[in-house]
Amino acid sequence: AQSVTQLDSQVPVFEEAPVELRCNYSSSVSVYLFWYVQYPNQGLQLLLKYLSGSTLVKGINGFEAEFNKSQTSFHLRKPSVHISDTAEYFCAVSLMDTGRRALTFGSGTRLQVQP
Amino acid sequence: GAVVSQHPSRVICKSGTSVKIECRSLDFQATTMFWYRQFPKQSLMLMATSNEGSKATYEQGVEKDKFLINHASLTLSTLTVTSAHPEDSSFYICSARDPQGIDTQYFGPGTRLTVL
Numbered sequence: 656a657q658s659v660t661q662l663d664s665q666v667p668v669f670e671e672a673p674v675e676l677r678c679n680y681s682s683s684v685s686v687y688l689f690w691y692v693q694y695p696n697q698g699l700q701l702l703l704k705y706l707s708g709s710t711l712v713k714g715i716n717g718f719e720a721e722f723n724k725s726q727t728s729f730h731l732r733k734p735s736v737h738i739s740d741t742a743e744y745f746c747a748v749s750l751m752d753t754g755r756r757a758l759t760f761g762s763g764t765r766l767q768v769q770p
Numbered sequence: 771g772a773v774v775s776q777h778p779s780r781v782i783c784k785s786g787t788s789v790k791i792e793c794r795s796l797d798f799q800a801t802t803m804f805w806y807r808q809f810p811k812q813s814l815m816l817m818a819t820s821n822e823g824s825k826a827t828y829e830q831g832v833e834k835d836k837f838l839i840n841h842a843s844l845t846l847s848t849l850t851v852t853s854a855h856p857e858d859s860s861f862y863i864c865s866a867r868d869p870q871g872i873d874t875q876y877f878g879p880g881t882r883l884t885v886l
Contacts, residue, residue, distance in 0.1 A: 691877075698776075698863050698877035699814075745813060756867060757804055758875065760813045 657682035659746050661761035669769050670738055676731040676764045678720075678746030686748040688729040689758065690720055693743040702744075705729065716740070741768045772798045774866050776878035783854055784886055791849045791881045793864030799844035800866035804875065805837075808861040820847040854885040 660679045668674045680686060687706050691699040703714025710722040720731045729746060743765050747758040773796040783789050793803055801822045806814040818839050819827040826839035836858075838850040847866075851858055861882055865875040 696880070696882070698774075698879040699865075700877070701874070704874075756802070756875075757816050757819055758814075758865075759816070762813045 657684075657686060657748055657750060657759050659748055659759055659761035661746055661764050663764050664762065665765045665767060667767045667769060668736055671735050673734050674732065674736050674740075674766065676744050676746075676766065678729045678731065678761060680727050680729065680746075680748050682727075682748060682750065685751040687751060688720075688722060689747045689749070690714065690718070690729070690731050691745045691747060691760075692716075693745065693763075695742075699745065702731070736766070736768050738768050738770060740766060742766060772796070772866075772868055772876045774864065774876045774878040776862075776864055776881050778881060779879060780882045780884075782884045782886065785855055786853055788850055788852045789854055789883060791851075791862055791864075791883075793847045793849070793866070793878050795845045795866040795876070798866070798868055798870070800847075801844060801869060802867040803841060803847040804865045804867070805839060805847075805849050806863045806865070808863060808880075810861075814863060817849075851883065854883070856885045859883055859885045 658681045689704045690702040693699050703712045705712045705722045713719045718733050743763050745763050746761040749756050775794045777792045803820040805817045808814045817832045820839045820841040822841045828834045841847040863880040865877045868874040
């Protein structure tokens with residue numbers, strides 16, 4: 656079975672500073688990789704996804720992530736954060752070889768941007 | 771992007787009653803929808819996969835007789851929590867798979883269920 660690990664439950668950072676949210680996964684088959692953001696009492700919004708091709712993926716709101724197959728990682732980065740980036744961020748995977756395409760989520764990282 | 775709506779956004783009910791939550795894809799047809807449950811400060815856990823015109827596929831440990839799922843059309847899936855109890859209180863989120871985009875799921879805004 657596949658699993659997703661987000662080691663940092665909370666990441667405090669000052670406004671305009673860079674940030675990296677870590678994500679590692681485990682799977683016996685190839686996966687697609689995703690980052691979602693959740694604002695309070697809302698559903699999830701897709702930030703970016705890796706399906707194939709270039710390992711550096713750019714998403715919305717200035718976020719990017721790099722797929723590292725050897726380290727089974729998909730860390731999310733932003734060079735300069737804003738107060739409005741304060742939210743919960745979830746890394747997720749889906750298996751390539753199934754038709755069901757359900758997502759397996761990590762436990763989430765709370766990004767807290769301070770002025 | 772595509773829009774998925776959920777109704778109601780918030781519901782409070784008494785123990786023993788049933789609650790129905792609707793999930794609609796507003797501008798695309800979704801043959802597959804997913805239902806997730808999220809406890810406070812925790813991640814989303816997949817409950818079931820809803821397929822239009824067929825029975826839902828439930829994850830291990832999810833009681834299919836308690837959480838009834840109906841996917842009667844390509845734009846609507848419903849989750850009914852039967853005989854709700856306080857431990858069923860949670861945030862329920864649906865997602866719809868976009869058949870046009872590879873592995874793209876669009877999430878609804880969620881439904882906060884509180885069982886007294």
